[in-house]
Amino acid sequence: xxxxxxxxxxxxxxxxxxxxxxxxxxxxxxxxxxxxxxxxxxxxxxxxxxxxxxxxxxxxxxxxxxxxxxxxxxxxxxxxxxxxxxxxxxxxxxxxxxxxxxxxxxxxxxxxxxxxxxxxxxxxxxxxxxxxxxxxxxxxxxxxxxxxxxxxxxxxxxxxxxxxxxxxxxxxxxxxxxxxxxxxxxxxxxxxxxxxxxxxxxxxxxxxxxxxxxxx
Amino acid sequence: xxxxxxxxxxxxxxxxxxxxxxxxxxxxxxxxxxxxxxxxxxxxxxxxxxxxxxxxxxxxxxxxxxxxxxxxxxxxxxxxxxxxxxxxxxxxxxxxxxxxxxxxxxxxxxxxxxxxxxxxxxxxxxxxxxxxxxxxxxxxxxxxxxxxxxxxxxxxxxxxxxxxxxxxxxxxxxxxxxxxxxxxxxxxxxxxxxxxxxxxxxxxxxxxxxxxxxxx
Numbered sequence: 001x002x003x004x005x006x007x008x009x010x011x012x013x014x015x016x017x018x019x020x021x022x023x024x025x026x027x028x029x030x031x032x033x034x035x036x037x038x039x040x041x042x043x044x045x046x047x048x049x050x051x052x053x054x055x056x057x058x059x060x061x062x063x064x065x066x067x068x069x070x071x072x073x074x075x076x077x078x079x080x081x082x083x084x085x086x087x088x089x090x091x092x093x094x095x096x097x098x099x100x101x102x103x104x105x106x107x108x109x110x111x112x113x114x115x116x117x118x119x120x121x122x123x124x125x126x127x128x129x130x131x132x133x134x135x136x137x138x139x140x141x142x143x144x145x146x147x148x149x150x151x152x153x154x155x156x157x158x159x160x161x162x163x164x165x166x167x168x169x170x171x172x173x174x175x176x177x178x179x180x181x182x183x184x185x186x187x188x189x190x191x192x193x194x195x196x197x198x199x200x201x202x203x204x205x206x207x208x209x210x211x212x213x214x215x216x
Numbered sequence: 217x218x219x220x221x222x223x224x225x226x227x228x229x230x231x232x233x234x235x236x237x238x239x240x241x242x243x244x245x246x247x248x249x250x251x252x253x254x255x256x257x258x259x260x261x262x263x264x265x266x267x268x269x270x271x272x273x274x275x276x277x278x279x280x281x282x283x284x285x286x287x288x289x290x291x292x293x294x295x296x297x298x299x300x301x302x303x304x305x306x307x308x309x310x311x312x313x314x315x316x317x318x319x320x321x322x323x324x325x326x327x328x329x330x331x332x333x334x335x336x337x338x339x340x341x342x343x344x345x346x347x348x349x350x351x352x353x354x355x356x357x358x359x360x361x362x363x364x365x366x367x368x369x370x371x372x373x374x375x376x377x378x379x380x381x382x383x384x385x386x387x388x389x390x391x392x393x394x395x396x397x398x399x400x401x402x403x404x405x406x407x408x409x410x411x412x413x414x415x416x417x418x419x420x421x422x423x424x425x426x427x428x429x430x431x432x
Contacts, residue, residue: 051363052318063307068321071313078306090294091279097287102268105284109325118352125339136334147267 001080003061004029007046009036010212013108013173014069015056019212020169021073023203025082029058033214036113070104073166085165095152096160099145099167103174107141110134111177134181142178145171146188155190157197164198172198176209217296219277220245223262225252226428229324229389230285231272235428236385237289239419241298245274249430252329286320289382301381311368312376315361315383319390323357326350327393350397358394361387362404371406373413380414388414392425 004022006029008015022029034040034055042053049065050057058066066072077085086093109115111134119125119133149155159167175195178185185192198204209215220238222245224231238245250256250271258269265281266273274282282288293301302309325331327350335341335349365371375383391411394401401408414420425431 050360052322052357052360054322066310066314068314068317070321071310071317074313075306075310078309090291093294094282094287094291097290098282098284101284101287105286105321105325106268106270109321110331115326115353118349119339122352123335123339123341123345123349129339133334133339136338137331141268144266144268 001027001060005059006031007034007049007057007059008032008055008212009034009041010209010215012036012055013177014054014104016173016176016207016209017069017104017169018056018058018072019207020172020204021076021085021166023207024085024164024169025076025080027076027080027082031213033212035214070100070166073169077166083163085169087160087165092154092160095154096165096167099148099159100170102141102145103167103170107137107174108170108177110137111181131181134177135183138174138178138181138183139187142174142183142185142188142191146191149194150190155194158194164201164204168194168198171195172204217243217276221275222247223250223265223273223275224248224271224428225250225257226425226431228252228271229393230270230320232389232392232423232425233285233320233385234272234274234288235423236388236420237292237301237382239423240301240380240385241292241296243292243296243298247429249428251430286316286382289385293382299379301385303376303381308370308376311370312381312383315364315375316386318357318361319383319386323353323390324386324393326353327397347397350393351399354390354394354397354399355403358390358399358401358404358407362407365410366406371410374410380417380420384410384414387411388420 004027006018008031034046041055047053050067056069058072060066066075073085086096116130116134119130149159154160156162158164159171172195220243222234224247250262257271263269266283268283272285274288276282282291289301302312332346332350335346365375370376372378374380375387388411
């Protein structure tokens with residue numbers, strides 16, 4: 001597949017997930033940065049592509065624009081060759097999706113930049129209180145994730161077996177956010193072991209925020 | 217499939233989604249209620265099934281426990297006969313998933329009971345401020361959803377074409393939440409038209425909170 005254009009932001013963890021997925025599948029893509037702190041995701045030309053005004057959006061030549069990171073990744077999985085991001089067995093697929101959704105539904109949206117900005121601007125909360133709010137949801141989610149990964153037999157070198165997939169590509173960006181908010185990560189040894197395995201792979205290394213063209 | 221047991225709560229919109237999916241597919245199930253305001257989702261016997269301490273969880277005889285509503289529904293779609301909840305074409309599937317995820321990732325988690333309880337208890341916010349916080353994320357998400365549904369050619373009687381599916385079963389519970397927080401819904405005529413089409417169907421009627429055994 002040629003000509004993919006990813007509208008993203010180097011530090012957006014949802015865009016980061018899509019970068020990892022594309023890299024794991026070995027699919028080339030160009031990037032356009034929408035600087036979230038400058039509000040570039042609300043520019044009219046971008047709102048016309050995604051009325052949510054959120055990154056990522058993936059432009060597919062001749063077809064249109066895909067939005068929502070997990071929907072984009074499931075589409076890549078269903079249409080593109082390369083490394084599978086989900087196992088073949090339905091029960092295993094449900095496990096991987098549920099691990100990914102702990103992050104994508106129950107951690108990341110609550111500690112997202114726009115929510116923290118609301119707490120500051122609309123509710124008048126100070127920086128340390130806002131960071132503690134973010135850490136609360138991060139640690140609650142990571143604790144559940146650690147317990148599952150540490151006790152479920154399907155966990156391998158990665159979240160599911162010995163190849164990286166959908167849960168891993170959600171986990172690594174979430175840990176980036178966790179560190180930004182000063183989260184203590186030592187209670188999550190299985191998660192840290194899996195992160196290290198991911199970060200040994202070029203697909204993850206090349207997706208890192210500080211390797212993107214718009215990195216600050 | 218016999219013997220399914222849904223651990224839920226009548227008012228949980230994530231459990232409500234799963235009830236609709238099961239009903240649309242014509243699959244029978246028993247329910248156990250975990251009263252969220254009484255903290256029953258944190259009872260040790262439930263935490264052993266889902267370390268997140270969140271509903272829904274679906275117990276499948278002989279296989280185990282599934283968690284995360286969207287992962288449960290994708291599993292039902294992949295393994296159970298009955299009405300399809302996703303279209304067959306990958307591009308169309310991505311559209312439906314992205315509509316569902318506007319709700320499941322970018323509205324519902326932020327206005328969820330546990331987040332609002334944190335604003336009250338930890339940040340000392342008053343009821344009207346907390347309700348306004350909930351409405352802020354609901355109206356932002358619904359506005360994007362309305363724009364897409366009103367302008368995209370794939371919208372039919374339902375969110376995608378003329379049969380109900382994954383996006384619709386996320387939409388109806390979210391509108392239930394919207395009304396609880398006093399959200400003005402008249403700016404969303406397409407959404408309200410689709411909701412009315414859903415509520416004309418027995419599968420949606422029988423899934424409503426006030427029809428559940430634990431309804432108050």
